[in-house]
Amino acid sequence: MKMNFKVNAVAKVxxxxxxxxxxxxxxxxxxMLRRRLTRSAKMMIYLSNQCHFGDGPVVYGSAYGEMQxxxxxxxxxxxxQPISPTAFQNSVYxxxxxxxxxxxxxxxxxxxxxxxxxxxSNVLQTAALQAMSMNKEVLLVCTEALNIPNINEVNTCxxxxxxxxxxxxxxxxEIPNITIEKNDHAGFAPxxxxxxxxxxxxxxxxxxxxxxxx
Amino acid sequence: MVEIETLKSQLIALFQLxxxxxxxxxxxxxxxxxxxxxxxxxxxxxxxFLDNEYExxxxxxxxxxxxxxxxxxxxxxINEHGVL
Numbered sequence: 001m002k003m004n005f006k007v008n009a010v011a012k013v014x015x016x017x018x019x020x021x022x023x024x025x026x027x028x029x030x031x032m033l034r035r036r037l038t039r040s041a042k043m044m045i046y047l048s049n050q051c052h053f054g055d056g057p058v059v060y061g062s063a064y065g066e067m068q069x070x071x072x073x074x075x076x077x078x079x080x081q082p083i084s085p086t087a088f089q090n091s092v093y094x095x096x097x098x099x100x101x102x103x104x105x106x107x108x109x110x111x112x113x114x115x116x117x118x119x120x121s122n123v124l125q126t127a128a129l130q131a132m133s134m135n136k137e138v139l140l141v142c143t144e145a146l147n148i149p150n151i152n153e154v155n156t157c158x159x160x161x162x163x164x165x166x167x168x169x170x171x172x173x174e175i176p177n178i179t180i181e182k183n184d185h186a187g188f189a190p191x192x193x194x195x196x197x198x199x200x201x202x203x204x205x206x207x208x209x210x211x212x213x214x
Numbered sequence: 215m216v217e218i219e220t221l222k223s224q225l226i227a228l229f230q231l232x233x234x235x236x237x238x239x240x241x242x243x244x245x246x247x248x249x250x251x252x253x254x255x256x257x258x259x260x261x262x263f264l265d266n267e268y269e270x271x272x273x274x275x276x277x278x279x280x281x282x283x284x285x286x287x288x289x290x291x292i293n294e295h296g297v298l
Contacts, residue, residue: 032251035230081266085258 002211005169010199011050014163022046038090039145041099047166053139054104060097061113061123061142063191071148120195128212131171141166144189159187165195176211218289241286268296
């Protein structure tokens with residue numbers, strides 16, 4: 001079954017190595033919180049700000065999760081060193097979404113999804129269900145932060161080692177005015193492709209309305 | 215002997231205290247709550263750092279409570295108990 005959704009805002013950010021201007025000093029003025037943020041958390045906060053969203057339900061996705069924190073833990077184990085509690089805290093999949101909630105005091109429901117190349121497709125579907133069931137605006141965010149030391153020893157297909165995509169949707173009775181086509185987004189992690197399809201189609205459009213599969 | 219300015223620089227790097235310079239930190243500055251504003255996760259991070267850097271392992275809570283009072287107390291503890 002398909003339902004219709006108004007796309008209120010879209011945003012994306014990407015870089016071959018590191019996204020330089022995520023505006024974290026302005027967006028996260030408290031240094032004691034900012035110092036702990038992971039790259040994905042910084043991207044998520046930046047993207048949510050671009051979408052003018054700070055309070056409400058969130059569906060967050062990442063296929064690879066917190067790569068740097070995970071690498072730090074694995075490195076510590078391999079060299080028989082104690083594991084950093086900060087790396088441990090930052091290694092879970094919902095790290096980015098949790099820092100977002102801490103920053104804004106957001107107490108709404110957050111769902112985190114990781115399902116390989118289907119991640120952003122499943123984020124879209126889950127967020128559609130959330131928006132329908134709560135009748136609220138929902139923030140969807142997917143990020144991948146793959147820029148860890150030596151990543152190019154195993155990476156052969158992802159040019160943009162940091163990339164994130166976001167949009168906000170609300171249910172509507174209006175007829176869709178945008179058709180979403182599946183495209184290959186060469187250089188981006190495939191886990192982002194389905195949301196990139198939506199963002200690219202809606203970017204610069206007046207009041208985009210799309211149909212999403214529930 | 216570890217100089218207090220060296221330790222301040224190490225703490226700034228360890229805790230990623232962005233925008234803070236060693237000269238900004240008072241010798242008497244508390245490590246936790248007011249002062250540097252570190253928290254319980256930082257306490258574990260600091261314990262690991264002291265073990266790795268100075269081979270200091272606390273045998274009891276009282277020792278760590280004494281050492282963690284301020285930057286000055288910590289440098290004194292390192293110079294007394296650490297492998298330098």
